[in-house]
Amino acid sequence: MEIRPTTDEDLDVFVDTVHAAFGRFPETPVEGGGLWWSALETDRCLLALTAEGRPVGTAATHSFELTLPGETLVPAPGVTAVGVLPSHRRRGVLRAMMRHQLTDLRGRGEFLSVLLASQATIYGRFGYGPATYTAQLTVPRHRADLALPRSRGAADTPVARPDQGSVEVLRRAECDTILEDVYDRYRRAQPGALSRPHRWWALRAGRPPISPAPRYVAVHRGTDGVPDGYASYSIDDSGTLTVDETITGDDAVFTALARFVLGHDLVSQVVFKHVPPQHPLRWQLADYRAGEVSGDMDWLWVRLLDVPRALTARGWFTDGELVLDVEDPFLGEQARYLLTVQDGKADCVPTDREPDLSLDVSDLGSVYLGGTAPSTLVRAGHIRAHHPDAAALADALFRADRPPHCLHWF
Numbered sequence: 001m002e003i004r005p006t007t008d009e010d011l012d013v014f015v016d017t018v019h020a021a022f023g024r025f026p027e028t029p030v031e032g033g034g035l036w037w038s039a040l041e042t043d044r045c046l047l048a049l050t051a052e053g054r055p056v057g058t059a060a061t062h063s064f065e066l067t068l069p070g071e072t073l074v075p076a077p078g079v080t081a082v083g084v085l086p087s088h089r090r091r092g093v094l095r096a097m098m099r100h101q102l103t104d105l106r107g108r109g110e111f112l113s114v115l116l117a118s119q120a121t122i123y124g125r126f127g128y129g130p131a132t133y134t135a136q137l138t139v140p141r142h143r144a145d146l147a148l149p150r151s152r153g154a155a156d157t158p159v160a161r162p163d164q165g166s167v168e169v170l171r172r173a174e175c176d177t178i179l180e181d182v183y184d185r186y187r188r189a190q191p192g193a194l195s196r197p198h199r200w201w202a203l204r205a206g207r208p209p210i211s212p213a214p215r216y217v218a219v220h221r222g223t224d225g226v227p228d229g230y231a232s233y234s235i236d237d238s239g240t241l242t243v244d245e246t247i248t249g250d251d252a253v254f255t256a257l258a259r260f261v262l263g264h265d266l267v268s269q270v271v272f273k274h275v276p277p278q279h280p281l282r283w284q285l286a287d288y289r290a291g292e293v294s295g296d297m298d299w300l301w302v303r304l305l306d307v308p309r310a311l312t313a314r315g316w317f318t319d320g321e322l323v324l325d326v327e328d329p330f331l332g333e334q335a336r337y338l339l340t341v342q343d344g345k346a347d348c349v350p351t352d353r354e355p356d357l358s359l360d361v362s363d364l365g366s367v368y369l370g371g372t373a374p375s376t377l378v379r380a381g382h383i384r385a386h387h388p389d390a391a392a393l394a395d396a397l398f399r400a401d402r403p404p405h406c407l408h409w410f
């Protein structure tokens with residue numbers, strides 16, 4: 001088996017092979033129209049070939065930036081286009097490609113990588129752990145009243161800041177760079193969010209609203225007229241209004257956009273796709289049970305390739321010390337680190353002190369962005385806590401400034 005990068009000459013072979021692995025055809029657009037593979041970077045695509053030179057496997061990475069807790073932006077290769085021909089499965093082709101790819105990423109100086117998993121059973125063995133979660137919230141129109149709570153003692157003062165801005169409806173094609181600009185500002189402050197490189201928008205490579213699928217876009221502007229949020233949506237024949245994504249870093253703007261779509265005439269229900277499972281919108285409904293959460297699942301998986309660099313890169317919000325014994329079975333590594341957090345910064349050095357926690361590198365990936373509490377993984381039997389206070393200490397240390405969330409599809 002040979003594994004090598006593709007060249008400009010055989011990028012079409014790569015594209016054909018990955019589509020054959022998924023049982024699709026290269027010209028089949030993803031939902032809504034875009035040809036997702038047009039954003040692939042040739043030198044980051046790997047082809048696995050048999051001894052006879054037959055291409056049987058593919059894997060690639062996109063060059064993204066990931067926002068860590070503390071609004072720190074770091075390079076994050078996004079693993080994609082992973083496939084093995086149905087005729088060559090369960091013979092170790094994926095395993096060989098994963099090993100090649102992780103070694104290559106380390107060689108490029110990367111300290112983490114991320115992916116979206118087609119099945120949750122595949123990537124744990126390669127050191128990836130689920131780190132952000134997503135769901136969809138469905139609200140029937142006739143139960144969609146919002147009841148924003150009022151603060152105690154001041155009956156006329158809503159707790160949530162009232163919105164002063166305005167909403168305008170545009171067709172997707174009229175939006176120019178509004179979506180790209182709003183998304184970029186949003187993702188820089190949102191832990192777990194990925195950049196959407198300009199070429200994705202320029203090539204319309206991805207799912208709506210990046211792809212050229214027909215969509216209406218509710219654009220929210222602040223009092224200064226600058227767009228600070230959008231909701232991209234479509235309405236089907238049954239009267240379901242589906243919001244592809246609602247992008248804003250401001251809760252009041254989210255509420256204004258939600259109020260807009262929930263108030264749309266000739267609509268029976270509104271489906272908000274790609275919201276965090278614990279989104280505050282549900283608490284703003286007058287009828288809590290009107291908001292039905294479904295499709296609650298993992299989204300972004302994280303794999304740490306250099307634990308000290310990864311831990312010192314993110315922001316921290318509680319001072320403390322923790323000794324982590326980290327095992328990386330896939331790369332055949334094991335190391336013990338002393339993590340010391342002071343004034344928002346961490347130091348992480350090898351140590352021979354007794355560990356507080358013993359964990360697999362995939363579990364460290366899961367807790368890294370602050371979206372999975374270490375205590376949950378202790379209770380699940382994944383992480384071993386060596387004394388009664390260890391899990392609570394780890395929970396306090398690893399929490400993020402705001403819950404991580406990712407909605408970029410790749």
Ligand SMILES: CC(C)(COP(=O)(O)OP(=O)(O)OC[C@H]1O[C@@H](n2cnc3c(N)ncnc32)[C@H](O)[C@@H]1OP(=O)(O)O)[C@@H](O)C(=O)NCCC(=O)NCCS
Pocket residue numbers: 021022081082083084085088089090091092093094095096116117118119121122125
């Ligand atoms: C998923 C896929 C890439 C696996 O390729 P493969 O070459 O058959 O995998 P390997 O033979 O290298 O298997 C490596 C390990 O993963 C396991 N594995 C492979 N595919 C699996 C699956 N779909 N579910 C659970 N385990 C899987 C194997 O059992 C093996 O386990 P082991 O470590 O205990 O031996 C291939 O089945 C495929 O192309 N599927 C369709 C496309 C797809 O889903 N791609 C993933 C996109 S995120």
